[in-house]
Amino acid sequence: DAERIHKQLDKGRIVIVAGFQGIDENENITTLGRGGSDTTAVVLAAALGAEQCEIYTDVDGIHTTDPRIFKNAAKIEQISYDEMLELASLGAGVIYTRAVECGKNYDVKIHVRSSTEEKEGTIITHEVPQMEGVVVSGATVQKDMAKIGLVGVDNVPGNAAKIFACLAKAKVVVNDIVQTEVSAKKANLSFMIGISDLAAAREAVERIKEEVNCESILARDDIAEISVVGVGMRTHYGVADKMFSALAKAK
Incomplete structure (x- = not known):
């Protein structure tokens, strides 16, 4: 009131x-x-x-x-x-x-x-319409990130849900998720987390490893994440090209 x-x-x-x-x-x-x-x-x-x-x-x-x-x-x-x-x-x-x-x-x-x-x-x-004229509005860098990859998970519906349910139970906040089909029967799944959650996340995926028939688990703690944001990217091409070219030039 x-x-x-x-x-x-x-x-x-x-x-x-x-x-x-x-x-x-x-x-x-x-x-x-x-x-x-x-x-x-x-x-x-x-x-x-x-x-x-x-x-x-x-x-x-x-x-x-x-x-x-x-x-x-x-x-x-x-x-x-x-x-x-x-x-x-x-x-x-x-x-x-x-x-x-x-x-x-x-x-x-x-x-x-x-x-x-x-x-x-x-x-x-x-x-507003003129915002689309600005292709990229901003870029961010997140340091202190980690990445976990599950290699050779059975490519069946529900396995990803089981993995992330286990992570949620461990109170791990997951950022980006990438799932790639490597064959009709197998897929690789990776995700980004804060480095402070790495130990808890590793324990969580180890618990679910056998249930989803995962062949191996990879973990890295030397990761930074760079992101670009802008509504103009919906109507302009070449943004990824410029971004990755700049990263390659900077080695």
Whole structure:
């Protein structure tokens, strides 16, 4: 109920609301978890009918990649909710996914801007046609990743479900999944995880190995993941070519 806040605003007062906390179904005060302050701000903006929610942070907006790694990273003036959700899920830590999801669900524009400089930041909003003119909006790098591969799994329906059910039971968060059919009877399956989950994931797949008739299990802990994001890739070709050519050139 935003009525109390509206009354104070109508009196010309500045209203300060604590972020990062809420009330559960039993009316106990609880925290909202990671990104709770951003989420609080966006939900308040929606409840108050605000045109946009401004998130002040230590950077001047969303960049095409991490400016701490690549000094020539450019600031993005406008990005869609879906692109931002993708970037956030892939490691871009400027704003958390729940806040962006709330903005999308309640049609609240989010303006990410600097808390130390008076200049425009990045607007997160619904996709507009001109966004497709920008082929790649951003790139992310996730370090401290690991990869597990199951070689020669029986190629029958339900085996992948068994493997990932076992991983879920072990509370392992799985990122990218690749399954390749090597014959009519066998398939290879690999997936990416955070390196902190490697031991638990390895134990989980070892338990299911015989049930899915897996020939061998491979694990690597020296993996980094690079991702490119952009709605324009739906209508433009050659992005993968340029990406892999750049990686090959850099060896």
